[in-house]
């Protein structure tokens with residue numbers, strides 16, 4: 454049965470005003486619908502992660518800075534088709550498959566994304582602003598003849614996502630200075646020769662406490678464990694199982710309102726990749742490219758969205774971390790494309 458996706462992601466469904474509380478929070482119509490259709494509820498008797506007994510440094514709640522105007526892109530750089538359109542594209546229902554030629558393009562886009570992310574990570578230091586990181590990322594992508602995929606995606610105003618502390622994802626770069634002890638996810642996507650490469654990492658800013666470091670380490674391990682389970686013929690549901698098992702073992706919880714996705718000529722397509730335990734259908738096929746991008750939280754997995762329509766934060770202010778790779782399914786396994 455066809456499942457209609459109301460907006461770009463499950464990732465980012467339209468927010469609505471919740472009765473009484475007077476603030477925005479994430480509405481998950483598609484996810485809820487998909488669960489009903491696929492009977493995911495039964496498999497979803499997950500346990501909530503618990504706050505670790507290690508000391509988590511008290512951080513001030515995330516504050517917003519000023520967002521500078523979008524950076525210009527030279528005319529010779531090809532823009533993806535969604536740029537200039539206000540609506541967030543729907544998740545395309547086609548699964549993106551590759552032959553020898555398109556794999557070469559995919560690899561080039563993914564390698565560029567990985568190099569840009571590595572460079573962005575070197576800039577993470579106390580007093581640096583996320584706007585400065587955005588500028589550096591934008592320049593490096595443009596200089597490589599590519600387009601920064603987030604810029605203009607559903608009206609996203611900057612070239613990269615920077616998600617600090619309790620921000621789960623889709624943070625908008627602004628004038629806020631990074632502080633000693635912050636954690637920050639930088640999510641880079643580039644559009645090169647008609648192909649998107651999508652990757653993110655959570656970086657440590659200055660001296661970060663051990664509990665927060667553990668969250669970051671375990672999140673990366675979850676992603677890598679899921680990737681090592683992938684190959685032609687493997688069920689997609691194995692991804693959620695691998696991730697949940699490892700996260701729960703460490704007392705962390707897996708965020709459900711954001712998903713991985715097919716990636717290639719189109720930024721977001723099927724297959725939708727659930728990171729939580731699920732009983733969804735389908736097996737991986739050689740030649741597919743998709744992302745695995747789990748978000749783990751130290752506490753709540755529910756999110757509030759800021760009224761900028763993008764910044765998704767944990768409802769209880771607990772810390773969240775995310776890692777993301779674009780992978781290619783092969784006969785014998787999965788190749789990580791977003792590596793330098």
Ligand code: MF3
Pocket residue numbers: 602603604606607609613614623640641642651744746763777
């Ligand atoms: N890179 C994000 C992902 O992993 C999507 C960012 S879209 C933006 O799918 F508009 F928020 F930038």
Ligand code: CO
Pocket residue numbers: 651713714744746777
């Ligand atoms: Co992605």
Ligand code: CO
Pocket residue numbers: 640641642651652653777
């Ligand atoms: Co991404």
